[in-house]
Amino acid sequence: MGDLTSERSNPSGSASVLVASNRGPVSFGTADDGTLTLRRGGGGLVSGLSAIDDPDAVWVCAALSDADRRAAREAPDGRLDRAGHEVGGQAVRMLDIDPETFARAYNGIANSTLWFVHHLLWNTPTAPAFDAGFRTEWQAYTAYNTAFAEALAAEAAPGAAVLVQDYHLSLVPALLRAARPDLRIGHFSHTPWAPPEYLRLLPDDIAEAVLTGVLGADRAGFLTRRWALAFADCCERFLGAEVHREALTVTYAGRTTALGVHGLGADADFLRERAHRPDVDERLATLRAAVGDRRTVVRVDRTELSKNIVRGFLAYRHLLRTRPEWRDRVVHIAFAYPSRTDLAEYRAYTDQVRSLAAEIVAEFGTPDWQPLILHVDDDFPRSLAAYRMADVALVNPIRDGMNLVAKEVPVVSDRGCALVLSREAGAHAELGEDALSVNPYDIVATADALHAGLTMAAEERTDRTKRLAAAATALPPQQWFLDQLNALRPGG
Numbered sequence: 001m002g003d004l005t006s007e008r009s010n011p012s013g014s015a016s017v018l019v020a021s022n023r024g025p026v027s028f029g030t031a032d033d034g035t036l037t038l039r040r041g042g043g044g045l046v047s048g049l050s051a052i053d054d055p056d057a058v059w060v061c062a063a064l065s066d067a068d069r070r071a072a073r074e075a076p077d078g079r080l081d082r083a084g085h086e087v088g089g090q091a092v093r094m095l096d097i098d099p100e101t102f103a104r105a106y107n108g109i110a111n112s113t114l115w116f117v118h119h120l121l122w123n124t125p126t127a128p129a130f131d132a133g134f135r136t137e138w139q140a141y142t143a144y145n146t147a148f149a150e151a152l153a154a155e156a157a158p159g160a161a162v163l164v165q166d167y168h169l170s171l172v173p174a175l176l177r178a179a180r181p182d183l184r185i186g187h188f189s190h191t192p193w194a195p196p197e198y199l200r201l202l203p204d205d206i207a208e209a210v211l212t213g214v215l216g217a218d219r220a221g222f223l224t225r226r227w228a229l230a231f232a233d234c235c236e237r238f239l240g241a242e243v244h245r246e247a248l249t250v251t252y253a254g255r256t257t258a259l260g261v262h263g264l265g266a267d268a269d270f271l272r273e274r275a276h277r278p279d280v281d282e283r284l285a286t287l288r289a290a291v292g293d294r295r296t297v298v299r300v301d302r303t304e305l306s307k308n309i310v311r312g313f314l315a316y317r318h319l320l321r322t323r324p325e326w327r328d329r330v331v332h333i334a335f336a337y338p339s340r341t342d343l344a345e346y347r348a349y350t351d352q353v354r355s356l357a358a359e360i361v362a363e364f365g366t367p368d369w370q371p372l373i374l375h376v377d378d379d380f381p382r383s384l385a386a387y388r389m390a391d392v393a394l395v396n397p398i399r400d401g402m403n404l405v406a407k408e409v410p411v412v413s414d415r416g417c418a419l420v421l422s423r424e425a426g427a428h429a430e431l432g433e434d435a436l437s438v439n440p441y442d443i444v445a446t447a448d449a450l451h452a453g454l455t456m457a458a459e460e461r462t463d464r465t466k467r468l469a470a471a472a473t474a475l476p477p478q479q480w481f482l483d484q485l486n487a488l489r490p491g492g
């Protein structure tokens with residue numbers, strides 16, 4: 001990797017707006033004849049970025065697979081747009097990071113360390129254990145962050161705005177500022193932020209590097225005020241930074257970083273249109289045939305430790321055990337699509353989800369009634385079909401930055417649905433009043449909330465769903481993105 005500071009004297013790029021994220025807007029595969037195939041991704045960032053009408057915008061992302069690395073290598077400076085790929089509205093620079101470095105940074109640090117610390121996921125009698133291997137992974141994470149900072153420094157025009165995303169890139173703001181003090185830098189956390197008592201599980205120098213890395217930004221954005229304040233608490237406790245909780249600022253080493261709160265909302269126009277296409281109708285008919293006229297409890301998640309799928313199933317089992325009147329009258333539809341399968345914890349968790357689902361079906365199922373339908377694969381139109389037919393949506397994460405499923409279901413629900421929502425999800429800040437709130441660790445209370453949702457009067461359900469949908473769509477992705485960009489402008 002090159003010398004970051006050499007970019008300082010020669011800011012040669014022409015991009016006035018830049019986004020950096022680990023996962024980019026496109027990914028590649030290899031066809032049978034050996035040619036590269038391109039797939040466009042979705043999500044809040046992709047639709048957010050479509051708001052800017054700027055042909056000079058550049059999205060910097062990592063190559064995640066061998067096919068991605070090949071595409072990045074074959075493109076000049078990794079610029080996929082210059083290699084003739086149809087990457088969407090903006091230019092894309094994909095970084096060809098050596099696979100071992102990438103795996104250590106992504107699996108070892110981002111997903112096994114920082115994700116765990118922010119979501120409070122460790123089983124502390126045995127984990128974490130910060131050994132010599134951890135230090136090797138940290139070096140890789142630093143190198144991977146440096147590669148991003150170098151690419152951004154090379155692409156950015158003087159005074160450009162750079163929006164750095166998430167815990168994968170927590171060191172980038174400080175690295176980039178050192179190379180290009182002329183830039184206006186934002187960092188956005190899509191996760192919760194750990195409270196000080198949990199962040200202190202990290203080795204002291206690592207906690208400090210993460211905090212000072214983010215503080216390299218002019219603005220650090222969060223999904224809720226709760227996560228912004230947790231970050232401020234950590235800065236105060238570990239760095240001795242000066243914190244203003246009303247103004248939401250953190251001053252450290254002579255610089256002030258503003259904290260921003262931007263509660264990303266659901267994209268109503270997209271969802272409503274997409275949820276009524278023929279492929280969704282088709283899947284709705286299949287699901288309806290399986291469920292009959294029974295009620296439904298629906299959940300859709302990545303198979304992700306923080307999503308709390310196992311306790312959700314335990315709550316459903318408790319409901320069926322203690323309120324037999326629901327037997328043969330309800331079906332739990334659970335779509336848990338695979339995630340981070342390189343990590344042993346995630347594979348073990350997926351096995352646990354599958355076996356508990358099988359136990360529930362064995363305990364209660366009859367020839368005419370399958371009490372739980374589990375699919376562990378990704379099918380977006382099928383998820384939308386489940387959203388449409390949900391009587392109750394179950395969203396019970398241990399801790400979650402926002403949780404967009406909680407916001408999407410009320411928007412596309414056909415007949416209105418009751419939302420059982422964890423008080424530890426960021427979405428709870430906006431939806432809590434009209435949801436049935438639960439402590440995600442309390443299985444009995446979650447079962448009670450499922451019962452309350454299933455028995456909610458139709459009129460109340462409709463009214464609540466309307467209010468939930470309004471709150472859920474208050475800040476659509478494009479506005480979410482523009483707000484952050486505007487706030488970064490001088491005087492913003």
Ligand code: F6P
Nearest residue numbers: 022023111166190191339340401
């Ligand atoms: O919540 C943080 C986040 O980066 C999301 O933006 C994204 O949905 C999720 O994690 C996916 O993670 P990965 O890229 O590891 O599949």
